[in-house]
Amino acid sequence: DIQMTQSPSSLSASVGDRVTITCRASQSISSYLNWYQQKPGKAPKLLIYAASSLQSGVPSRFSGSGSGTHFTLTISSLQPEDFATYYCQQSYSSPYSFGQGTKLEIK
Amino acid sequence: QVTLKESGPALVKPTQTLTLTCTFSGFSLSTSGMSVSWIRQPPGKALEWLARIDWADDKFYRTSLKTRLTISKDTSKNQVVLTVTNMDPVDTATYYCAVFGGSGYSFDYWGQGTLVTVSS
Numbered sequence: 001d002i003q004m005t006q007s008p009s010s011l012s013a014s015v016g017d018r019v020t021i022t023c024r025a026s027q028s029i030s031s032y033l034n035w036y037q038q039k040p041g042k043a044p045k046l047l048i049y050a051a052s053s054l055q056s057g058v059p060s061r062f063s064g065s066g067s068g069t070h071f072t073l074t075i076s077s078l079q080p081e082d083f084a085t086y087y088c089q090q091s092y093s094s095p096y097s098f099g100q101g102t103k104l105e106i107k
Numbered sequence: 108q109v110t111l112k113e114s115g116p117a118l119v120k121p122t123q124t125l126t127l128t129c130t131f132s133g134f135s136l137s138t139s140g141m142s143v144s145w146i147r148q149p150p151g152k153a154l155e156w157l158a159r160i161d162w163a164d165d166k167f168y169r170t171s172l173k174t175r176l177t178i179s180k181d182t183s184k185n186q187v188v189l190t191v192t193n194m195d196p197v198d199t200a201t202y203y204c205a206v207f208g209g210s211g212y213s214f215d216y217w218g219q220g221t222l223v224t225v226s227s
Binding site for chain 2: 001034038043044045091095098
């Protein structure tokens with residue numbers, strides 16, 4: 001099974017900051033990497049698919065990059081509504097594992 | 108417009124079997140390339156992918172739970188059913204169903220989730 005590891009597990013930042021979250025796969029997954037945002041009590045929301053493609057309706061301040069085993073999610077200028085938990089997920093092969101999550105909190 | 112909704116018991120006893128139903132609209136599970144997955148999230152913890160069924164009735168399961176999970180579909184009713192046998196308190200979680208395979212093999216549509224508590 002492919003293991004997904006995110007860092008950091010938590011992050012404190014201020015509105016307007018640029019933040020980057022990292023996700024590493026235990027083996028190469030090409031570009032089969034997706035990013036989700038989850039707010040308390042809500043279902044996850046797809047932000048980025050195929051490592052770098054922005055899902056329709058998602059603000060352009062979100063971007064993704066990487067391939068193989070190393071991936072990043074960047075938020076260029078944090079907005080108040082961006083404080084949430086973020087998950088990476090690989091769809092290269094079943095079982096389709098998620099990272100452990102990165103909780104983004106207000107500083 | 109794609110929508111999904113999970114239904115099932117809120118409380119089950121240890122050793123019982125859990126049956127959850129995902130009722131969806133806005134797409135057909137008989138369309139090539141479409142599939143539905145179940146994903147769960149224990150309180151305060153990370154997401155865990157559980158199972159997937161696709162348009163061709165191929166099925167995939169989480170390795171550690173493979174012996175306890177069964178996924179099936181009723182295309183005429185637009186439903187996907189997940190059964191989990193021998194429930195344990197550690198299976199307490201919010202269970203989500205989601206569409207897989209739309210935007211670049213991602214979970215692009217999710218249900219609202221249903222909380223299942225395992226307790227005697």
